[in-house]
Amino acid sequence: MPKMKSHSGAAKRFSKTGSGKWKRNKAFGSHILTKKSPKRKRNMRGTELVAVSDTRSLERLIPGCR
Structure with a gap:
């Protein structure tokens, strides 16, 4: 199965902190x-x-960022 691609627009707008929050x-x-x-x-x-309620959708848009 190929790698999942990140949503480019979301990847430019959101980033993860050191503690794992967005x-x-x-x-x-x-x-x-x-x-x-x-x-x-x-x-x-x-x-x-x-917001914590939006983190799940962000994890789907940007799967490689952990």
Whole structure:
């Protein structure tokens, strides 16, 4: 049986931490920033952990990352 391929879009957007949790970037921070408050834009910086309920689907999209 051949190797499973990773979902390329998901592989670029998600990565695993050292403890095995999934990490993601926050959404809505790239354009149309004039109407967003400075606090909201500041909170969109950096990364956040993926919800535990979504980790199973991520493991299926990115099978090689363990």
